[in-house]
Every structure is written in structure tokens, then in C-alpha cells.
Amino acid sequence: MKLRDIAHSRTGDKGDISNISVIAFDEADYPLIEAHVTADRVKDLFHEVVHGEVARYEIPSIGALNFVMRQALGGGVTRSLALDAHGKCLASALLDLEMPDIARPIQAA
Amino acid sequence: MKTIRIGSGAGYSGDRIEPAVELAEKGDIQYLVFECLAERTIAIAQGAKLKDPAQGYDPLLAERMLAVLRPCHEKGIRIVTNMGAANPAAAAAKTRDIARSLGLEGLKIAAVSGDDVLETLKSGDHRIEETGEPVSAMAGSLVSANAYLGAAPIVAALKAGADIVITGRVADPALFLAPQIFEFGWSMEDWNRLGKGTVVGHLLECAGQITGGYFADPGVKDVAGLARLGFPIAEVGEDGSAVITKVAGSGGAVTTATCKEQLLYEIHDPAAYYTPDVVADFSQVRFTQEGPDRVRVAGAGGRPRPATLKVSVGYIDSFIGEGQISYAGPGALARGRLALEIVRERLALTGVAATELRFDLIGVDSIHGSALSTAGGREPYEVRVRVIGRTGSLKEAQRIGNEVETLYTNGPASGGGATKSAKDVVAMLSALLPRELAKPAIEFMEA
Numbered sequence: 001m002k003l004r005d006i007a008h009s010r011t012g013d014k015g016d017i018s019n020i021s022v023i024a025f026d027e028a029d030y031p032l033i034e035a036h037v038t039a040d041r042v043k044d045l046f047h048e049v050v051h052g053e054v055a056r057y058e059i060p061s062i063g064a065l066n067f068v069m070r071q072a073l074g075g076g077v078t079r080s081l082a083l084d085a086h087g088k089c090l091a092s093a094l095l096d097l098e099m100p101d102i103a104r105p106i107q108a109a
Numbered sequence: 110m111k112t113i114r115i116g117s118g119a120g121y122s123g124d125r126i127e128p129a130v131e132l133a134e135k136g137d138i139q140y141l142v143f144e145c146l147a148e149r150t151i152a153i154a155q156g157a158k159l160k161d162p163a164q165g166y167d168p169l170l171a172e173r174m175l176a177v178l179r180p181c182h183e184k185g186i187r188i189v190t191n192m193g194a195a196n197p198a199a200a201a202a203k204t205r206d207i208a209r210s211l212g213l214e215g216l217k218i219a220a221v222s223g224d225d226v227l228e229t230l231k232s233g234d235h236r237i238e239e240t241g242e243p244v245s246a247m248a249g250s251l252v253s254a255n256a257y258l259g260a261a262p263i264v265a266a267l268k269a270g271a272d273i274v275i276t277g278r279v280a281d282p283a284l285f286l287a288p289q290i291f292e293f294g295w296s297m298e299d300w301n302r303l304g305k306g307t308v309v310g311h312l313l314e315c316a317g318q319i320t321g322g323y324f325a326d327p328g329v330k331d332v333a334g335l336a337r338l339g340f341p342i343a344e345v346g347e348d349g350s351a352v353i354t355k356v357a358g359s360g361g362a363v364t365t366a367t368c369k370e371q372l373l374y375e376i377h378d379p380a381a382y383y384t385p386d387v388v389a390d391f392s393q394v395r396f397t398q399e400g401p402d403r404v405r406v407a408g409a410g411g412r413p414r415p416a417t418l419k420v421s422v423g424y425i426d427s428f429i430g431e432g433q434i435s436y437a438g439p440g441a442l443a444r445g446r447l448a449l450e451i452v453r454e455r456l457a458l459t460g461v462a463a464t465e466l467r468f469d470l471i472g473v474d475s476i477h478g479s480a481l482s483t484a485g486g487r488e489p490y491e492v493r494v495r496v497i498g499r500t501g502s503l504k505e506a507q508r509i510g511n512e513v514e515t516l517y518t519n520g521p522a523s524g525g526g527a528t529k530s531a532k533d534v535v536a537m538l539s540a541l542l543p544r545e546l547a548k549p550a551i552e553f554m555e556a
Contacts, residue, residue: 008330008366010323012375015239015539021373023366048478059379061395061408062369068377076239078149079426079536081467081497089476 001102004095007033011091018050018072018087020094027063029102034058034065036099042067045094049087067094111347113292115285115309117340118177118190119143120316122150122167126176128317128340128359133180135356136342140288141181143173143190144281144314151278152423152535154195155253165196166203166275174207182213182272189263189284193275195253197222200275201554208556216273216556219266223549224278226420226542227254233546237422238539244422252535253423256542259385259414261297262549263287269553278421280384282310285343293347303387304411305349308394311382312353312371312406316340319353319371320402321361334360351406352399365396368404372396385418385544387411417541426536427464427499430506432513433471434520434527437491444521445470445492448513451520452496455512462505463498471495494524499534506531 003022006029012019022037024030043054052070059066073087074080084090116138118129122145132138145167158165167173170192181188193200201220208216231251235244244251255278264287266274276284289295289306297303312319319341321332339359344352353363372391376382380392390410397405432452436444449468456463469475471493474482496513500506510529517527 004329008326008370010370010374012373014375014377015537017377019373019376021370021376023369023373025366045481048480057377057379057392059373059392059394061393062365062372064369064373066373066376066379076536079499079534081429081465081499083469083471083475083495093477093481 001099002095003033003037003097003099006099007095009091009095011088013073013077013086016071016073016076018069018090020067020069020091022065022067022094024063030060030063032099032102037065037097039067041097042094045097046072046090049090111293113140113288113345114138115140115142115288115313115343115345117142117144117313117316119145119173120314120318121145121147122169124316126172128338129173130176130180131356131359132340132342133177133184133186138186138342141177141186141188142284142313143188143192144284145169146191146194146278148421148537149423149535151194151255151421152253152537155423158195163199166194166200167192170200171203171207174204178208178213179211182216187267187271187288188273189287191276191279191284193220193277195277197275197277198552201552204273204275205554205556213556217271218273218275218554218556219269219271220552220554221258221262221266221274221276221279221549222552223262223547224255224258226256226547227251229546230254230420230422230540230542235540235542238541240538244540247424250424251422252425254420254540256418256420256547257385258547258549259283260287260290262551264291266551267291269551271553280386281314282307282384283386285310285313286386289345297386300387300411300413302349304389305351305409306345307382307384307387307389307411308391308406308409309343309345309351312368313341313343315371315374317361318374319367320355320363321367324367324370330366332362336360352403353406354403363402363404365398365404368396368406383415385414387414416544418544418547420540420542422538422540423535424538426534428501428503428506428531428533429497429499430509430531431495431497432510432527432529433493433495434513434516434524435491435493436521436524441490441492442473442488444524445473445494447521448494448516448524449496451516452512456509459508459512461498461508461512463500463509466498467496469495503531503533
């Protein structure tokens with residue numbers, strides 16, 4: 001299963017810092033996401049793009065995580081040479097993370 | 110309980126025009142807010158003002174005002190916007206002229222200034238946040254320094270009876286917080302309510318990004334009607350409770366999912382969202398779907414405001430030159446790679462002085478880097494070569510695009526659609542300024 005099957009995501013930018021939210025479609029899946037989508041895993045995924053620290057914030061009231069990645073935008077949105085200077089496309093890459101399959105109750109016909 | 114309805118008429122300077130007209134005509138709103146000032150826009154506007162003292166405000170101000178002034182006047186809707194950019198007084202004068210040309214009388218327009226702190230920053234002992242360098246060390250390259258003002262001067266303008274309030278740099282959520290403070294008589298030290306009002310502002314400030322824009326992912330997250338996307342309305346109560354909605358029949362959707370994405374957009378620590386008015390706490394926010402396109406927001410809070418204001422500092426950073434060319438069909442990828450190698454060698458051979466260079470293949474690995482991009486496996490049918498570099502002069506920057514363009518007659522077979530550009534780069538850094546050093550001022554005009 002991919003993270004994209006159970007979560008959605010949006011990227012934001014401030015200076016050279018990119019933040020990516022990971023939001024469970026169903027808040028019941030939040031504990032699984034919290035357990036498997038760690039700051040280390042995100043840092044490893046973006047090792048070619050993000051050169052600074054990756055911090056993770058938990059917002060269980062909406063079933064979401066927020067990753068804050070430093071030195072992530074080519075020196076900053078206003079001077080970056082990158083095609084996607086804002087890093088707006090980063091969210092889509094994060095949703096491609098592999099997740100353990102979960103058993104879902106079969107709906108009665 | 111008293112409630113007001115605030116509409117968000119633009120999420121950035123170039124945003125669509127007609128959703129705001131729809132809000133004014135059919136939104137049953139009392140306030141229409143336009144957030145149009147990106148980080149760098151004010152530095153560029155400062156340049157325009159230096160060339161012509163009547164310029165330096167948002168380039169779409171006239172078009173937006175022409176579209177909404179009449180319906181707003183007829184329905185008694187007040188307008189709040191940061192379209193004043195580097196020159197709120199000139200923007201107010203332009204708005205007054207447009208109102209007169211439309212035959213609208215008695216409109217009171219306020220221009221809020223005082224965010225320009227360039228001279229203050231240059232003269233004092235202040236440091237750049239990102240580098241720790243003293244501001245004085247970059248005095249020669251500085252083009253602008255604007256403090257993020259809070260809601261107070263907008264509230265004062267509304268109290269004085271302004272129908273339209275035009276500001277320069279103001280914290281985006283403050284544009285929305287100010288009408289709430291004014292209407293409900295909130296204290297400027299009621300941190301809990303200011304926190305709630307700031308969340309409403311944060312949710313609305315990017316306009317269509319909470320009504321289904323920037324959200325659609327076909328088959329996973331479908332959104333209908335994006336070509337006629339409706340912009341958001343917040344229905345706020347005097348206790349700070351709020352519902353996000355939009356005009357019935359407009360495109361898009363307001364769901365708990367669209368609200369959650371926007372809540373975390375451009376947020377770092379959700380428990381400490383710094384603004385000039387309050388340190389807002391988003392970490393306990395909950396959303397409830399109360400009906401179609403109606404989502405209730407609850408649980409936000411706040412703590413006392415910071416002693417300093419963030420200042421956005423614009424400076425001439427460098428020059429950037431870029432060239433692109435496409436290859437398609439069998440062998441496109443190999444021809445694209447050969448093209449990159451040729452340009453790389455040419456830039457070295459001809460001695461182009463670049464401090465930073467990028468060689469991208471658009472359609473292959475230009476966005477996420479090579480490791481992530483190879484996961485797909487299949488060779489693309491077409492690729493676009495992109496070479497971009499940073500230089501110390503415009504002339505040097507132009508040489509980069511030239512070396513891509515000359516691939517037409519000197520490079521791999523069947524390259525097409527070459528483009529090139531060179532420009533100076535006004536980049537932004539930030540500083541913190543004791544808040545008492547920024548002195549907001551309000552000027553009134555009548556149509």
C-alpha cells in the first residue's frame with residue numbers, strides 16, 4: 001500500500017524552508033501514519049533535495065503530521081534556480097511512500 | 110449572537126477577477142478582503158515607485174476595483190486589501206479616481222502606511238535572521254525593508270468610517286482579523302479570540318485554496334467546477350466561532366479535507382504561529398462538516414503577541430540566465446543528455462562566470478532529483494533541456510541562454526522550441542525589529 005491510498009498532502013514554502021502536511025483521509029488511519037512516516041524517513045526520501053534538518057509536528061486533532069524541512073528550496077524561493085522554486089511538487093513524492101498493508105473490514109453486500 | 114460574513118476575493122496578486130464579483134453580488138458578505146502581496150512583490154514595487162512616484166502598487170488594482178466597487182457600494186460591503194504594496198497612498202488615489210469615474214459618491218478610502226522601515230533598519234544595529242550578518246553590511250544592495258504590521262491600523266481606519274482600507278505590508282491574516290476586532294469590539298489583548306480570528310484569516314488568505322483549488326487529484330480527490338471555482342466566505346461569531354463556506358452554485362467544494370490542507374499550508378510549529386497581533390495556536394483545531402460546503406472550525410487559541418515585528422528585506426542578489434530546448438520521439442532522452450553535455454562544455458570553454466549552475470531534463474528528473482525520478486522506469490517520449498545559472502552581471506547571464514539556443518544549428522538532431530531569458534534577481538531575507546520602531550499612519554481620501 002502507498003501512503004497516497006490513505007492520506008493527502010500539501011506543500012508550503014517560507015524562505016528556504018518547505019513544509020509538507022500528511023493528512024489521513026480517515027482519522028482512524030492516523031496512528032498508522034504516525035508510526036510509519038517518521039522525520040528520518042522523510043529526510044532519507046528527499047536526501048537529494050533537502051540539505052537541512054527535518055522536523056515533524058503531530059496534530060492528532062485533525063489526524064495530520066507536518067514536516068518542516070530546512071535548506072530545502074535551493075537557497076530560498078526568491079533566488080532558487082530550481083524549476084519548481086516553491087517546492088510545490090514535493091508533496092506528491094511523499095505520498096509515494098510504501099506503507100504496510102492494513103486489513104480493512106469487508107463491507108457486507 | 111452577532112455574526113459577520115467575510116469573503117476572500119484574491120489569494121495572490123494575479124488571481125482570477127470574477128470570483129470576487131460573485132462574492133460581492135451573491136455572497137451576502139459585509140467585508141471583501143484581497144490578499145495580493147507575495148514576499149518579493151513589495152521589493153519589485155519599490156523599484157516601480159522609484160521610477161514613478163504615482164506607481165508602486167498592485168498592477169491589477171484598477172481592474173479589481175473596477176470590477177467590485179459598484180456591487181460593494183450598493184450592498185455596503187467594505188473592502189480591505191494590501192494592494193497598496195509599496196505605495197498605499199497612490200493606490201488609494203487611483204481607487205478614488207475609479208470610484209468617481211463610476212459615479213460612486215461618498216466613498217471613504219484609507220491608506221495605511223508605516224510598514225516601510227528601510228531607513229530605520231539601515232541606521233540601527235540590526236541583523237539578518239538567516240545569515241546573522243549586520244544589515245549595515247548589505248546597505249549598498251538593499252532595495253526595500255517592510256515590517257509586517259498587524260491589525261491595529263486597519264481597525265482604526267474602519268472605526269474612522271473607511272469603506273475601503275488599502276495597506277502595504279501587513280501580516281496576511283491581519284487583513285481578515287481586523288474586521289472581526291472592529292465588529293465585535295475584541296480587546297487587542299484577548300489572545301484566545303485573536304488566535305481564533307487569526308486561524309480564520311489563515312484559512313481564507315489563499316482564497317480558492319480552501320474551496321477545492323490546489324486540491325484535485327483525479328480518481329483520488331475529485332473536485333468539480335474548477336474553471337468557475339467559488340472563493341471562500343467565513344461566517345464568524347463574536348465568540349470567535351466560525352464556519353467556512355462559499356456561494357451556492359459556484360465551483361469547487363468546502364470539505365474538512367480542503368480545510369485541513371489549508372490549515373497546515375505554510376505552517377511550521379502549529380502550536381506557535383507568529384503574527385504581529387498574537388502567537389496563534391492551531392494545534393487543537395477541529396473541523397466538522399455541518400452541511401454541503403459548510404465546515405465548522407473550532408479549537409484555536411492564542412498567546413501574547415511577540416515583542417518584535419518580522420521585516421521582509423529585499424536586496425539585489427544576483428543575475429540569472431536560462432535557456433531551454435525540446436527533443437521528442439525515438440532517442441529523445443539521449444539527445445537531451447547530449448545537449449546538456451554540450452552546453453556544460455561550452456560554458457567552460459567560453460569561460461562563462463557562473464557561481465551556480467543547474468542542468469535539468471524536464472520530463473525526466475528536473476523536479477525531485479534523479480534518485481526519486483528513476484522510480485517510474487519508462488523512457489519519456491519527449492524531454493526539455495533546461496540550463497540555468499547564477500552570474501554577477503546581466504551580460505554574463507545572457508551567455509547561458511545563448512549557449513542553449515545555439516544548439517539549434519550546433520547541437521543534437523531535431524531540437525526545437527528554444528527559449529532564453531536573463532534577469533536580475535531581487536531576493537528576500539528577514540530581520541526582526543522592536544515593534545515600537547514601526548509607526549503606522551493612516552491617510553483618508555473621499556470619492
